[in-house]
Amino acid sequence: MPKQQNELNHLHVEGVKCDNPDCDYEDMSVEWDDMELTIKTYLHKPCPKCGESLLTPEDVKTMRSLATLIDVSTEISKMIPESMRPEGWDKEITIHADLDGSGNCKLRREDEHETGQN
């Protein structure tokens, strides 16, 4: 998903991968520009290699929660008047969210190792 202009916070989703730990299938060309369309296409779709689901309802629920969190953080960012924003306020911070089909999500900041798990 390309970074949206003028959006301070954004959700970037890349590709689809099989949740079976013994399977290495992934398709990083899958686009998430239209999240609902991609969910509709891949929810319960069997992996072409092992037959396991490529996208589970549990992971979709987690993705929607992450999207809500990002929307809220964007709203909060907009409430801070420009004159009050400290230097470096627009620094880009990337957080990777790894999903495994269970709905659990591992969060990792790009410049750090694992920062959290739920």
Ligand SMILES: [Zn+2]
């Ligand atoms: Zn597979």
